[in-house]
Structure formats: C-alpha cells, structure tokens
Amino acid sequence: MPVYLDHAATTPMRPEAVAALTAALATVGNPASIHSAGQRAKRSLEESRAVVAATLDADPIELVFTGNGTEAINLAIKGLYWQRQHDAVRPRIVLPAGEHHATLDTVEWLAAHEGAEIVELPVDELGRLDIDALAAELEADAGRIALVTMLWANNEVGTVQSVARVAELTAAAGVPLHLDAVAAYGQLPVGLHALRRETGAKPGEGLVAISVSAHKIGGPAGIGALVLDRTGRIEPLIHGGGQQRRVRSGTQDVAAAASFAAAAETVALRLEDDAARMAALRDRLIEGVAEAVPSAVLSGDPAPAGRLPGNAHFAFPGCEGDSLLFLLDAAGVAVSTGSACQAGVPEPSHVLLAMGRSESEARGALRITLGHDSSEADVDAFLAALPAAHERAAKAGLAARRTSFDR
Numbered sequence: 001m002p003v004y005l006d007h008a009a010t011t012p013m014r015p016e017a018v019a020a021l022t023a024a025l026a027t028v029g030n031p032a033s034i035h036s037a038g039q040r041a042k043r044s045l046e047e048s049r050a051v052v053a054a055t056l057d058a059d060p061i062e063l064v065f066t067g068n069g070t071e072a073i074n075l076a077i078k079g080l081y082w083q084r085q086h087d088a089v090r091p092r093i094v095l096p097a098g099e100h101h102a103t104l105d106t107v108e109w110l111a112a113h114e115g116a117e118i119v120e121l122p123v124d125e126l127g128r129l130d131i132d133a134l135a136a137e138l139e140a141d142a143g144r145i146a147l148v149t150m151l152w153a154n155n156e157v158g159t160v161q162s163v164a165r166v167a168e169l170t171a172a173a174g175v176p177l178h179l180d181a182v183a184a185y186g187q188l189p190v191g192l193h194a195l196r197r198e199t200g201a202k203p204g205e206g207l208v209a210i211s212v213s214a215h216k217i218g219g220p221a222g223i224g225a226l227v228l229d230r231t232g233r234i235e236p237l238i239h240g241g242g243q244q245r246r247v248r249s250g251t252q253d254v255a256a257a258a259s260f261a262a263a264a265e266t267v268a269l270r271l272e273d274d275a276a277r278m279a280a281l282r283d284r285l286i287e288g289v290a291e292a293v294p295s296a297v298l299s300g301d302p303a304p305a306g307r308l309p310g311n312a313h314f315a316f317p318g319c320e321g322d323s324l325l326f327l328l329d330a331a332g333v334a335v336s337t338g339s340a341c342q343a344g345v346p347e348p349s350h351v352l353l354a355m356g357r358s359e360s361e362a363r364g365a366l367r368i369t370l371g372h373d374s375s376e377a378d379v380d381a382f383l384a385a386l387p388a389a390h391e392r393a394a395k396a397g398l399a400a401r402r403t404s405f406d407r
Helices: 015-025 036-055 069-083 101-114 131-144 163-173 193-199 254-292 321-330 350-354 359-363 376-396
Strands: 063-066 092-096 117-121 145-151 176-180 206-213 224-228 311-315 365-369
Touching: 015 254, 036 063, 036 254, 063 069, 063 254, 069 101, 069 145, 069 176, 069 206, 069 224, 092 101, 092 131, 101 117, 101 145, 117 131, 131 145, 131 163, 145 163, 163 176, 163 193, 163 206, 193 206, 254 311, 254 376, 321 365, 321 376, 350 359, 359 365
Parallel strands: 092 117, 092 145, 145 176, 176 206
Antiparallel strands: 063 224, 206 224, 311 365
C-alpha cells in the first residue's frame, strides 16, 4: 500500500466527516426556503457553522463558508482592500515575502487592475517575518495601508509566524490584519477573539479575518471558511441572495458544512495529542534524513515549537526536487516539492529564495508532511526509500533551464 506523506496538500477524510457527509447528502432542502425541509436544512447548516466557529474562537455569525481556502483568502484581501478605499485612498497592501500563491496572485491582480501598491517585507533565513520592518512600515505610512496579510504558518517550510506581535502592531496602527491559517488550522490553536482581546484591537482594526480550509483537517474538499470579526467591514466578491451577512451570496452546501463541522470537532478534541504525536514522528524523520543524506539542509525553524508539528522540509543541493519526488513515488512514497513547474520547466522555490537560499537549494526542495493517520511505518518507509532516490537524483543533477521554446 502506498505511503502518503503529503498531508499539507490534502489529508484523508476522517471517518466522522465521511459519516456526516453521507448522512447529510441523503436529506433535501434549501436552507433559504421557509418550508419544513428548508428549515431542517437551515438548522443543520447553522449548527455546523456554530461548531466550526467554536474551534476558531469566533461567534457563529462571524464564520462565512466559502468554496475553499483560496476563495476565503481572495474574499479577505480583495474585500478588505475595496472597503478601505471608501473614505480615503489606501493603496498599500503589506505582506511578507514567500507567501502562498493564493495571496501573491490576489495582490498582484489588485496591483494590475485596481492600482494597489504591494509592499513586500523581508523574512529571515527561517522564513519568519522581519517584525522591525513591519513596525517601521506601519509607523511611516499607516494611513495609506489598506491591510496587512500573512500566513499564520508557512505552508512550505512550516515556520510559525509571530502572529501575536503582528496582531498587536496592526491593532496599534489602526490597520486591519488578515491571517491565512490554512496550513496552521488543525495543527496549532487558531482563534480570533483571544488575539483581539490580548492586543486591544478596536472595531475593524488589528486581526479581523482568518482563512481556513476543510480538506486540510480531514474534512471534504470544496469548502473553506473566512472568519470575519463582527466589527470587520468587507466588500463581497459574489452578489446575489444576500446570504451570510451579505458577505458571500449563494445557496450554501449543507452536506459539506456538516462534514466540515464533524472534522473540526474531532480535530479540536484531539488537537494536543495529535500535534504531539505528529511532532514526535516529524523529529524522528528529520533526524533520519540527516543521517541518510548529510548534505540535506533542513528548511524552516529547527526549534520544534517554531514549526508546524507535521512539517519536515529539506533542500537537497544539486538535485531537482521533481526528480526526488518521482523517484520516491516510484518507490511507493508520496511527498511534494516546494517548487512550481511551469511549461515543464522546473522553477526554484520562491519561499526558499526569499529566505536567502541559493538557486540550487531552492530547486532541490522536498516537503514531507504528516497527518492524523501517519505512523512510524510511514516514516520508516520514507527513510528506507530516500538514499537510493537521492543517489539517482544527484547523478541526474539539475535540469537545463533552457528549452526548445527559448530558441
């Protein structure tokens, strides 16, 4: 049976989520209808909303279901940006280097179509935001900043960001903050109200929005959520029936919401134990890679508390990450690279480049991620397959960057 170590991409659905989904699919009713069937659907939907919101330290009314995490991120960034232009010109969007493409592509679209100014702040060699740079930016030009957006934890190298300090700085500057918690949710405590209280955030300022996705925690693909503080103001992406506080119109997926809630509730009950178990497997895997391939360079924070419990990320200098991936896949082990491949041309990881890594290291990235069903046997299988895969990938070297299309 293949070994699956790509849980950061998606993790298997939990049995509780499968059961909730199949049960809900057997029922009928539009939650916007006023007849009995519609009201039963609405009750199920709102009960699910309350469950998911509770796991994110939010009120039910503050949770907006979306089609996925990417939509939640787009809604937060575009919606906040547009709303912030109502009473003043605030063109600047501040974010760290090395963000997920759901964020990068969104702010680049706003720059191309809406005149947004992108302010990209440096990260250190671990992938963590330079807090002093953020503080200086907020102090110098807070009045022209539409929002600050950043990852709660880096989806590629696993480094956990200093979210409390960022929330504190943005609250003091009167600037809204959006956190992409898609990678962090289900592995770390993620919540809205406590951070707002701790940072003294005023209405509409500081941390106001958090994006998450169900399929990262053992729920179904096709549903995510945006937690939007009740004082937050946002322009919608989708217009129609005015559902969900008029923030996201459209008929809601009751079955997916029920499945999301089942996964979220299970995760919340087991979070501490699951995180400890994954962290132990992660540490054993990191130690095993260092022994098997001494040239491998660990990416992200080496301190256990500074990285996601399920993340182990390495750069293998002189190897293509894609080569390692395919060789490991042939050996029955599924992992991922940190690189994007466009038109068949391997490209270096933009996250590692932002961290100051060489192009060779950035092209030889490999991300191994653990989940709720990962086992010691999975780690054993990966460590057994790695030496031969690395040997062959190292012999192949780096692919030529020039292709026939460049002629």
